[in-house]
Amino acid sequence: MSSLHLVFTAPTAGSALADCLRAAADGDTVLLLQDAVYAAVAPAAAAAGLLREAAANGLTLAALGPDVDARGIGALLHLGIELLDDNAFVALTEQHPRILSWF
């Protein structure tokens, strides 16, 4: 049974994303919310490498659309990061009985 990982904080604010990716397994989904969406900005060096590796290891990467739009970074994102709206977010939580939050 796969897990849903929710990451809330920016990679520059701590190790939440890095720690999450070490705990995530093939088939899991990682959703970036709030300031964590900054990790999905394509050129931002450190996080870019982490996310590329994550995608290669079979993780599904997504970001919450309203949080991306709020910050004005829609045009700067990695290709391969799926944007979800609030309804899709809810649906995701219904699909994954195991949910972890990373601050």
Place this chain on the structure above:
Amino acid sequence: MMKRLLLVIRATPYGGIRAREALDAVLLFSAFAPEISVLFSGDGVWQLVGGQHPDGIGIKSVAATLGAFSTYDITRVYADGNALAARGIDGLPLAADARVLDDASLRELVRNHDRILTF
């Protein structure tokens, strides 16, 4: 002699209350310290990215407050060039006509001010 005031903003725009408080403080202090300077540092440089549409998260846009800087005669607005580059957003147009500083200019900015507040 009026103390020269520098406000350093390191908070992301929508990560908590700090951003709003920082920008409100800038506007407030500008009434008392006419030559106030503002430095966007670290994650604070994200405030300067254009095209912010926060309606979907129910928070008021900081872009509007940054746009008001010129109305308040707040023109000494700076961004840490290193912080922009580290986040891959150097080269983008910046809000509030922020001037990009290299490390040497950053040190000079600090030397030129008497009181520094960080948000």
